[in-house]
Each structure stands twice: as structure tokens, then as C-alpha cells.
Amino acid sequence: MFRIIKRTNIDFIGQRKKAYIVSGVLLILGIICFVMVLFGKANLGIDFAGGTMVQGWFESEVDISEVRSALSAKGFEGAYITHIERREHGSTFLIRVKVGSEGGETITEQIVAAVTEAFPGNTFTLDSVHEVGASIGRELRQKAVWMIALAVCGILLYIWIRFDFRFGVAATVATLHDVLAVLGIFFILNKEISLLMIVALLTLAGYSLSDSVVVFDRIRENLKTFRRKGDFIATINGSVNEVLGRTMMTSLTTLTVVAVLYIAGGEILRDFAFALIVGILVGTYSSIFVASPIIVEWENRAPKRFK
Numbered sequence: 001m002f003r004i005i006k007r008t009n010i011d012f013i014g015q016r017k018k019a020y021i022v023s024g025v026l027l028i029l030g031i032i033c034f035v036m037v038l039f040g041k042a043n044l045g046i047d048f049a050g051g052t053m054v055q056g057w058f059e060s061e062v063d064i065s066e067v068r069s070a071l072s073a074k075g076f077e078g079a080y081i082t083h084i085e086r087r088e089h090g091s092t093f094l095i096r097v098k099v100g101s102e103g104g105e106t107i108t109e110q111i112v113a114a115v116t117e118a119f120p121g122n123t124f125t126l127d128s129v130h131e132v133g134a135s136i137g138r139e140l141r142q143k144a145v146w147m148i149a150l151a152v153c154g155i156l157l158y159i160w161i162r163f164d165f166r167f168g169v170a171a172t173v174a175t176l177h178d179v180l181a182v183l184g185i186f187f188i189l190n191k192e193i194s195l196l197m198i199v200a201l202l203t204l205a206g207y208s209l210s211d212s213v214v215v216f217d218r219i220r221e222n223l224k225t226f227r228r229k230g231d232f233i234a235t236i237n238g239s240v241n242e243v244l245g246r247t248m249m250t251s252l253t254t255l256t257v258v259a260v261l262y263i264a265g266g267e268i269l270r271d272f273a274f275a276l277i278v279g280i281l282v283g284t285y286s287s288i289f290v291a292s293p294i295i296v297e298w299e300n301r302a303p304k305r306f307k
Contacts, residue, residue, distance in 0.1 A: 008241045012288055013233050013296055019289035023177055026282070030180025033187035037141065042187065044098075045194030046132050048141045051098040052107040053130040056115075060090040060122045067093055070118030074110060080192070082267045092127070094267065107131070144198045151205050152176060159209075163216055170294035171212045174286040178208045181282045182275055196272045204279030207254075211247060211287035218243050219295065232299050236292050244288075251284045 036042040046053055064083045071079045080096040097107055108129050115124045132140075155175050160168035179201050186193060218239040255277060262273035 008244055010241060010244075011237060012240050013237050013293060016289060016293035016296070019285075019293070023181075023286075023290055026181035026184050027177060029184025029187055030182075031184075033183040033193075034180065036187070037183075037193060038145065040138070040141070043190055043192050044141075045192045045197075046096055046098055046130070047195035048138075048144070048193065049098045050132050050136065051096060052111075052132075054095045054097075054108055054111050055084075055092070055127040055129075056095075056112075056124050057092040057127060058090050058115075058119065058122050058124055062091045062093075062119060062122060064093070066118070067095075067115060070114050071095070071111065073118075074114040076111070076114070084267055090122075140195060144195070147198065148179060148201060148205075151202055152179075155205065155209050159213070159216070162213075163220060166295060166298045167216050170291045170298075171209060171216070173294055174212055174291040175205050175208045177286050177290050178204055178279060178282050181286075182279050185278050186275070191271055191274070194271070196269075197275055200272050200275035200279065203276065204283060207280065208283040208286060211250075211283055212291045214243050214246065215240060215287050215292060219292070233296060236296055240288055240292055247284060247287060251280055255280055 033042055037044065037048070040049065064081055068079070068081055071077075071081070076097055078098060080098075082094040082096075084092040084094055095111055097111070108126075108131075112124060112126065152172055152175055156168045156172040158168075159171040182201060182204060183193075186197070219236060222235050222239045222242075258273050258276045258280065262270060262277060265273055
């Protein structure tokens with residue numbers, strides 16, 4: 001059978017200390033971002049910060065810089081404006097304003113009035129309005145944290161039952177690593193963290209678990225060889241190399257689909273697709289350089305477990 005990636009013999013475990021440095025930096029950034037999200041200091045979307053999202057269209061083409069200037073003149077300097085291409089209308093825009101619920105009832109009217117005044121000969125028509133109060137945003141933020149925590153606990157329990165407690169810990173750490181790494185990268189790039197971003201993180205948690213389970217399955221099969229020969233690191237390295245081709249092909253196939261979503265899915269889904277792209281890359285890395293090395297480190301400290 002034709003194989004794109006031939007059987008390799010790479011010393012992944014031997015490079016684990018270098019990987020620890022990379023993972024450490026990603027984890028620190030992720031933890032900083034996580035703390036800032038909890039306290040509402042990060043670049044939060046209106047789902048978490050509270051605010052108003054207005055989508056509407058002009059009959060004739062309008063430049064996004066002109067819309068931004070019109071809103072800034074009326075006090076909306078911090079508005080997020082996205083130009084959405086739609087053939088049936090001249091120009092369609094998505095306008096997001098982060099404000100509390102105190103002014104939420106009149107924000108839409110103020111936005112419409114601002115663009116109507118700035119473009120008197122170009123009718124602006126509302127498509128949709130989405131408003132979230134500041135208190136609701138805080139509640140959604142707390143629920144998002146609980147969702148991620150429950151997902152991680154579920155992963156620990158599942159791997160513990162299916163394999164072994166140390167495998168469960170390794171898979172849980174790898175999953176947390178991936179979630180925090182994506183958060184950290186979003187924090188560095190100052191990208192907006194919204195409810196859709198949380199959906200992407202939960203999706204990535206499942207993807208990371210799937211990758212780790214494939215590696216752990218092969219390690220469990222190869223532990224019989226270890227019991228006969230006693231070379232634990234070689235067993236882990238061999239297991240990772242055996243599934244490397246499958247891991248790379250799965251990642252490349254998934255990346256292709258998500259890349260199409262990023263390019264053609266529109267502005268609203270762009271950050272969601274970007275989070276998936278980053279998560280797939282980080283998840284593939286963690287299944288090789290995070291999950292498996294944790295098993296090795298544990299064995300080094302408690303060698304009697306497998307022997």
C-alpha cells in the first residue's frame with residue numbers, strides 16, 4: 001500500500017526538553033490571557049464584554065474608512081467595523097460597539113443616525129441587531145470557563161477508564177496545553193475572544209484527545225515488547241514514529257478543510273477558522289511532544305509501574 005510518509009525513526013523523546021521550553025512559553029501566555037479574560041481585561045467580544053452588534057447595508061458602495069470616520073465623529077471611536085461582500089447590495093457592514101446595557105436600547109438608533117447623516121444620498125438598511133448587557137456578558141464568561149473545565153475533567157475520566165491514570169493525566173495536560181496555547185496566540189495577536197472562540201476551543205479539545213488516544217493505543221500495544229526488553233523510551237519513541245504518518249495525514253486533511261473555511265467562510269467565521277488552524281497545529285505538536293513525554297517522565301520517577 002502506498003504511503004506518503006514512510007516509517008520514521010526520529011528521537012522525539014530525546015528532544016523533549018527543547019519542547020518543554022516552547023510549551024512553557026505558550027502556557028505562560030495562555031495563563032495570562034485566561035486570567036485577563038476572567039477579569040474582563042482581554043480583547044473580549046460583545047458576548048463577554050456586553051455591547052451591540054449591528055449588520056446593515058448601503059445601496060451604493062461605501063468605503064470602510066468613511067464609515068469609521070462617521071461613527072468616530074459621533075463618539076464611537078472604538079467600534080469594530082467589518083466589510084462583508086454581498087452581491088445583492090452595494091456594501092454590507094457589521095458594526096460592533098462594546099458598551100454596557102445602560103445605553104444598549106439607543107445604541108442602534110445612534111449608529112443608524114450617524115451613518116444616515118454621513119451618507120444622506122445612500123440609504124442604510126438594517127439586517128439584524130444583537131445586543132448583550134454587561135451582566136449577561138459576565139455570566140457567559142463564567143459559563144464558558146465552566147464548560148472548558150468540565151470538558152477537561154471528562155477527558156481525564158475517559159482516558160483513566162480506558163487506559164491508566166497516568167495516561168489520563170498526560171491527555172488532560174496535553175489538552176489544557178492546546179487550549180491555553182491557542183488563547184495565548186490570540187492574546188499576542190490581539191484577536192477578539194468571543195463565544196465562537198470558546199466553541200473552537202472545545203472542538204480543539206476533542207481533536208487533541210483523538211490524537212492522543214491514537215498514540216496511547218499504540219503505546220499500550222507496544223508495552224508487551226517493553227516488558228520483554230525493558231527499553232521504555234525506545235518503546236515510546238517507536239510508538240510515536242509508527243503513528244506519525246497517520247497523525248500527519250489526519251492533520252493535513254483537516255487543515256485543508258479549515259483553510260478553505262478561513263478563506264471562503266466570510267469575515268464572521270475567520271477568527272473561528274483561524275483558531276482551528278492554530279489548534280490543529282498545536283494539537284499535533286502536543287500529541288508528540290507533550291502527551292508522550294509526560295508518560296516517560298512519570299516512568300522515570302515511578303519505574304516499577306510498568307516493569
